[in-house]
Each structure stands twice: as structure tokens, then as C-alpha cells.
Amino acid sequence: MGRILPRDFFDRETETVAREMLGAIIECRTPEGTAGGMIVETEAYVGEHDPACHAAVGRTKRTAPLYGRPGLSYVYFIYGVHWCFNAVTREEGLPSAVLVRAIEPVSGIDLMRSRRGPKVQGVNLTNGPGKLCEALGIDGSMNDLSLQKYPLVIRAGESLLDEDIAVGPRVGITKAVEWPLRFVIRGNQWVSRAGSR
């Protein structure tokens, strides 16, 4: 298993971090056990000038971690049903983050299956922001934590070539949808398909 990505890794251009997070391993340790997966899909949210970013409406109690140090987690509850996990990037005062939209299970797969339920099969285990959070056991208690220590860490994975990475418009939002800030591993079957209709 690779080294834990240092805080410096996140203290760069958000698009760069989003691109290089592909292939990295996210690992979550809970009392029930440890589960981890390779990141195969990310989206960049780049500050107050990005109308789709939560920070576009200004600093609130909810978006406070976005304004914090690079390398923090930002976990938020959406639609009253699902959690979404982000890694905060850039220096303090510039609120941007990378949304992890899909992972490929690597470890603790039985644990993920038991959390997601017996009916869930195949790629449905983790091919969406809400799904991967449930599978890994991420919830509100994981918000605003350092990603350099447990329970939640991101480890270096295999390095990818440019031709392994596809860039496209973001998914599931209503503002600035056409901005090419979505990064996926080309051809990976675990990539989320939400919104690709």
C-alpha cells in the first residue's frame, strides 16, 4: 500500500489535485473494520467564482471546512438521504474541493456489501457519491477531519498516463454544468453513470 498523501499534495491547483487523485486509494477505518477503494472518478469545485461550488454563496456553517486547510475532509448531507465526500484543496481562504464520485473496491469488500445491503450487486456497490460513502461508512462524523490520519486517509496509488484519463462536464448539478472539471479513469467500469442519459 502506498504512502499517505501529504498535506502538500492538496495544496495545489484544484484541477491538478482532482486529476492526480485518480488511481489513489481512499481508506476508512471504523469500529466495524477497514474498507478501501481506488478513486476512479472525481470532480473539481473551484471556489467562490464557481457557481456550482457550495462556497459560491459565501461562507456558512455548512461550508466552513471548504475554507479550512488543504487536506481536510468535507462531508455534507444532500437531499436528506445521502452523504458526499470531498477533499479540501488550496491554501486557506480559497474555498475549493475535489468531490469523489466513484471508487473501485479494494479492501473490506465484505464490509461494504453488508453496509450497502444484500440486494446491491456489482458496480452498484460504489459507483456514485452517496453509494461510496455508505459503503465506506462515511457520515457526518467524518466531516472536517485531517486526511493524513485515521479514520480517513488517502494513499498514493498507481500513477496514470494522460491517455488513461478522460475529462468531461460535471454531473448532477444545475449551474456551470458544462465546465470540464470532471475526471475519470478511461474505460473503468466503476465510473458513475448518473446523469449520462
Add this chain to the structure above:
DNA sequence: TCGAAGATTGTCT
């Protein structure tokens, strides 16, 4: 204090 909207998912048609 109330109403509206949201970086989604599961289920039904």
C-alpha cells in the same frame, strides 16, 4: 418561523 432548493439514489412504469 416557514418555504424552497440541492454536487443523489432507488423504485416503479
Add this chain to the structure above:
DNA sequence: GACAATCTTCGAG
């Protein structure tokens, strides 16, 4: 493909 579920946050009254 369409729609409901369900909660947190924000802005208006």
C-alpha cells in the same frame, strides 16, 4: 425515463 424520499441551510416575513 420519471418521480418520491427526506434533512440541512439560507433568505424572507
